[in-house]
Amino acid sequence: MGKYIIKRILIAIPVLIGITIIDYAIMCLAGSPLEMLQGPRVSQSALEAKKIALGLDKPFYVQYFVWLGQLLHGNMGYSIKSYQAVSDMIGSHLGPTLLLMGVSLIVSLLIAIPAGIYSAIHQYSKGDYAVVTFSFLGSSIPGFFLSLLLIFLFTVKLKWLPSSGMTTLGTEGGAGDVALHMIMPVIVLATSMAGSNIRYIRSAMLEILQQDYLRTAKAKGIGRFLVINKHALRNALVPIVTVIGMEVPTLFGGAVIIEQVFSWPGLGLMTMSAIMNRDYPVIMGVCLLSAVVVLLANLITDILYALVDPTIQLD
Amino acid sequence: MGKNKKGIKDITSESYLQTIGRRFRKHHLAAVSFVVLIILGGAALLAPVIAPYDPDAIVGPFSGAPSREFWLGTDQIGRDVLSRLLYAMRISLLVGIMATLISTVIGVILGLVAGYFGGVIDMVLMRFTDMVMSFPYILLVLVAAAIFKPGLWNIIWILGFVDWPGIARLVRGNVLNLRETNFVKGNLIAGMPLRHILFSEILPNTVAPILVYATSVLALSMLDEAALSFLGMGVQPPTASLGNMLNGAQSLTVLTKQPWLWVPAGLLIVVLVMAINFIGDALRDALDPNSGRNS
Numbered sequence: 001m002g003k004y005i006i007k008r009i010l011i012a013i014p015v016l017i018g019i020t021i022i023d024y025a026i027m028c029l030a031g032s033p034l035e036m037l038q039g040p041r042v043s044q045s046a047l048e049a050k051k052i053a054l055g056l057d058k059p060f061y062v063q064y065f066v067w068l069g070q071l072l073h074g075n076m077g078y079s080i081k082s083y084q085a086v087s088d089m090i091g092s093h094l095g096p097t098l099l100l101m102g103v104s105l106i107v108s109l110l111i112a113i114p115a116g117i118y119s120a121i122h123q124y125s126k127g128d129y130a131v132v133t134f135s136f137l138g139s140s141i142p143g144f145f146l147s148l149l150l151i152f153l154f155t156v157k158l159k160w161l162p163s164s165g166m167t168t169l170g171t172e173g174g175a176g177d178v179a180l181h182m183i184m185p186v187i188v189l190a191t192s193m194a195g196s197n198i199r200y201i202r203s204a205m206l207e208i209l210q211q212d213y214l215r216t217a218k219a220k221g222i223g224r225f226l227v228i229n230k231h232a233l234r235n236a237l238v239p240i241v242t243v244i245g246m247e248v249p250t251l252f253g254g255a256v257i258i259e260q261v262f263s264w265p266g267l268g269l270m271t272m273s274a275i276m277n278r279d280y281p282v283i284m285g286v287c288l289l290s291a292v293v294v295l296l297a298n299l300i301t302d303i304l305y306a307l308v309d310p311t312i313q314l315d
Numbered sequence: 316m317g318k319n320k321k322g323i324k325d326i327t328s329e330s331y332l333q334t335i336g337r338r339f340r341k342h343h344l345a346a347v348s349f350v351v352l353i354i355l356g357g358a359a360l361l362a363p364v365i366a367p368y369d370p371d372a373i374v375g376p377f378s379g380a381p382s383r384e385f386w387l388g389t390d391q392i393g394r395d396v397l398s399r400l401l402y403a404m405r406i407s408l409l410v411g412i413m414a415t416l417i418s419t420v421i422g423v424i425l426g427l428v429a430g431y432f433g434g435v436i437d438m439v440l441m442r443f444t445d446m447v448m449s450f451p452y453i454l455l456v457l458v459a460a461a462i463f464k465p466g467l468w469n470i471i472w473i474l475g476f477v478d479w480p481g482i483a484r485l486v487r488g489n490v491l492n493l494r495e496t497n498f499v500k501g502n503l504i505a506g507m508p509l510r511h512i513l514f515s516e517i518l519p520n521t522v523a524p525i526l527v528y529a530t531s532v533l534a535l536s537m538l539d540e541a542a543l544s545f546l547g548m549g550v551q552p553p554t555a556s557l558g559n560m561l562n563g564a565q566s567l568t569v570l571t572k573q574p575w576l577w578v579p580a581g582l583l584i585v586v587l588v589m590a591i592n593f594i595g596d597a598l599r600d601a602l603d604p605n606s607g608r609n610s
Contacts, residue, residue: 018446133344136596140534140588142541145561145581148570156571199596249451256453257542261565272546275457283458291449298449 008302012295019291086285089270097259097266101251103182104189105244111194113240116201117233120209131198138195143188147261150184185262189255193247201240208235238305245301249294338601345597348590355587359404366398371553381575388575391563400579403555407584410471410550411537417475419482419529426486427513431494441487448480456539457548470549474536485528489521523602530595534588541584557584 119131208214209232217231259268267286274282358365367386368374375389382388387396429440447455459473493499494517502512543549544558552559560580570577 015442015445015449018442019449022446022450136589136592137585140538140592141585142538142545142558142581142588144542144545145584148561148577148581152570152574249449256457257546260546271454272457287450287454287458290451290454294449294451 004306005303008299012299016292016295019295020288086281089282090267090285090289093265093267093270096264097255097268099178100182100185100189100259100264100266101255104186104193105247105251107186107190108193108197108247109244111190112197112201115194116198117205117236119198119202120205123206132202135195135198135202138191139199140195141192143192143257144261146188146191147184147258150187151261154184181262181264185258185264188258197247200242201236204238204240205232205236208232211235241301241304245297245304248297249290335601342593342597342600345593348593351586352590352594355404355583355590356408358401359408362398362401362405366395366401368395368398370394370399370402370555378573378576380573387579388573390560390576396575396579399555399560400557400583403557403560403580404583404587406467406550406554406556407537407540407558408587410467410474410540410556411533413471414474414478414536414540415529415533417472418478418532419525421475422479422482423486423518423525425479426483427490427518429483430487430490431513431517433491437487440483444480444483447477452477453539453542456543457546467550467554470540470543474539478532478536482525482528482532485524486521489524490517493517493520527595527599527602530591530598534591534595537584537588537591557581 115131115135119128122128214232222231255266256268256271258264259266260272263269271283271286273279274286371394373393374395375385375393377389377393378391379385379389379393385395385397387400390396390399425440425444429437455477456473459477463469463473499512499516502516507516540549540556541558541561544556545561547559547562549558550556557580561577563576
């Protein structure tokens with residue numbers, strides 16, 4: 001088991017390095033942030049001076065190693081726009097995003113797992129069709145459209161829910177307030193995630209339900225409840241774990257648009273403005289962070305697989 | 316396909332395509348979706364013929380409500396919404412299909428090469444695929460859009476280049492399986508040229524899963540194009556796309572008082588994507604020889 005883990009980690013390292021290189025290379029194509037800082041009336045010499053101060057005149061591979069060294073010291077550079085430390089910026093924006101993502105993931109699983117299982121067990125029933133249609137709907141609606149609809153309904157017409165930010169302006173906030181602000185973004189995120197999750201879980205359960213060992217269990221006279229919950233479900237854990245593992249990269253992505261629409265002060269919002277401003281230390285920091293998180297998530301998923309189904313270690 | 320003695324259709328002598336067709340039609344939702352797609356696709360293709368007005372021409376009042384003259388009203392600067400919708404559907408479908416084509420071609424080639432030649436080539440290609448897959452999709456697309464300036468063809472290329480890893484993995488897996496089969500080994504012994512083995516023996520046998528995956532790529536690409544255009548980083552005005560028609564809805568007045576400006580575009584996206592998804596799902600069941608109780 002330990003060998004398996006070490007093998008996985010060793011494979012991940014070159015991928016990690018490759019990621020930083022790709023990341024950096026993309027940034028170099030990105031163009032100069034100087035264009036954003038200065039207006040059209042600035043003289044050439046002022047531009048040059050600024051360039052040297054920012055260290056942009058050294059060849060790009062030197063810049064890469066300088067950056068890498070800094071990174072290993074925990075310094076992710078400073079935003080070219082706001083001069084804040086990138087690690088600080090990410091730190092302060094990470095919390096809200098994690099909160100939103102975590103809650104959405106849990107809600108979507110709470111919806112998807114029972115729905116997928118129910119749908120598989122009662123295949124071809126009306127309930128099954130309803131669930132399948134809902135799941136298709138959920139994964140076909142563009143996030144921003146659903147957000148607009150919800151805002152229209154709940155904020156404008158009914159005036160029940162706030163539609164932007166994390167806390168009401170001018171107040172202290174507090175858990176209840178945050179929760180209220182979170183309802184709509186979470187609904188949007190959870191719906192689209194649940195949409196695809198339901199489909200995976202349903203087809204995984206369908207496959208499992210046809211297996212012979214379940215027929216044996218039924219023939220042995222084990223009650224239906226036990227058959228499903230003890231025997232079938234244990235095997236369904238593998239696809240469920242896959243699904244959770246796959247959601248992690250999506251979480252970072254889906255966040256960006258939703259955070260824009262709801263002005264939720266998280267990583268997505270910060271990244272969008274960094275991209276608009278060509279603020280490449282920030283962009284690189286976020287990309288790196290997400291790629292590392294994805295790598296870690298895959299690693300953990302692989303390890304969890306080995307735990308849940310020992311035969312997988314034989315690769 | 317004649318009828319046997321009991322008057323029931325005799326399916327034992329139908330061709331492969333007929334089998335797929337029959338199993339496909341059993342999924343009522345998918346059959347309906349197919350028809351819907353043909354109608355919408357036809358409308359999009361025939362847009363220049365059936366659109367009542369030129370989508371870029373200013374023909375009416377600012378933000379006029381739907382009326383007999385303008386069936387879906389007019390937008391903020393007076394263009395007919397219905398015509399813009401038809402042309403927007405064209406653009407969005409074009410982006411989706413082209414991006415899917417590009418990523419499929421890249422993915423198939425890389426997958427074939429990696430799967431067939433194995434060894435170092437395989438490892439290098441798969442590591443590279445892992446790297447690209449690790450980046451959150453949207454970040455890559457947004458950053459690329461920011462760098463290369465938004466625009467119709469840029470978006471197509473960007474989306475195409477970001478979607479290929481999934482297909483490559485899929486194809487590689489299939490190739491690895493097929494490589495061990497007897498008929499491929501027979502080809503090798505007979506000394507058939509590489510090109511023949513790859514393209515006439517292996518590829519046709521992996522077409523089914525590729526097709527199914529491609530439909531989900533198509534659906535995703537359309538959603539992504541909509542999202543990008545909504546954020547202003549996709550198709551640029553004045554060209555209409557279903558996404559950028561929703562852009563106006565960010566202002567409160569449009570959102571609340573002028574729903575005809577954005578609701579139809581959004582609904583169209585939902586319908587199109589849902590239809591594509593249903594068809595993909597039915598295709599998967601129809602093409603898979605092991606699919607349980609159906610047929």
